[in-house]
Amino acid sequence: MSDVMVEVRGVHKSFGALEVLRGVDLEVRAGEVTVILGPSGSGKSTLLRTVNHLEKVDRGWISVDGDLIGYRSSRGKLHELKEKEVLRQRTRIGFVFQNFNLFPHLTVLDNLVEAPVSVLRRPRREAEATARRLLERVGLSDKAGAYPLQLSGGQQQRVAIARALAVEPKVLLFDEPTSALDPELVGEVLDVIKDLARAGTTMIVVTHEIGFAREVADTVVFMDGGAVVEQGPPAAVLDDPQHARTRAFLAKVL
DSSP states (O other): OOOEEEEEEEEEEEETTEEEEEEEEEEEETTOEEEEEOOTTSSHHHHHHHHTTSSOOSEEEEEETTEESSEEEETTEEEEOOHHHHHHHHTTEEEEOTTOOOOTTSOHHHHHHHHHHHTSOOOHHHHHHHHHHHHHHTTOGGGTTOOGGGSOHHHHHHHHHHHHHTTOOSEEEEESTTTTSOHHHHHHHHHHHHHHHHTTOOEEEEOSOHHHHHHHOSEEEEEETTEEEEEEOHHHHHHSOOSHHHHHHHHHHO
């Protein structure tokens, strides 16, 4: 059995005349952390959003744990799934957004319970027990009854991570999870992600945190102009990049 958890093949995506992804191929193995680096506008976030079908691909396909995302294959053709089926697929693909995206009118506990109860039909008592364990894991067991706006940005992002974990996803996607935070709050969020990496969680992380990539990533992917320019172990890509575009980018950020 293949240990590839996420497979991206020949993915193209355009917005009008702007081609944002140009034939992207990517494999993420189970239990590994892939960090995607690149300048603004390189297609990093769009690629991440295609993995859970928040953005539909124009060409190519994506699978998670062997299942096509957003489509089913029949007689050599792809047919788009209904929204209800896509929503169920998304429960297997946790997504942590740059700006938290918590429900402001729900308590922290209810934010974590919402998807397991409404989408996965889990008993509320079971979902709450899981939610409390996850809040303890991210260091926020005392905030279950608080509302998002009563929390710091770092706390909100840790709640967002716990919420993504509440549906027991196969893979976690992070879209620049620290870029909306004050500098002194970045560490508390990265520590939670590092803990998940040590526990063997499969993750794809779009970030500008080079030190985090060096410490945690199994694979570093550098994107530019909607394509994967270079990829490999952190020591290879960050310390001995082979492509001139990678070298130029790292010279500016290191």
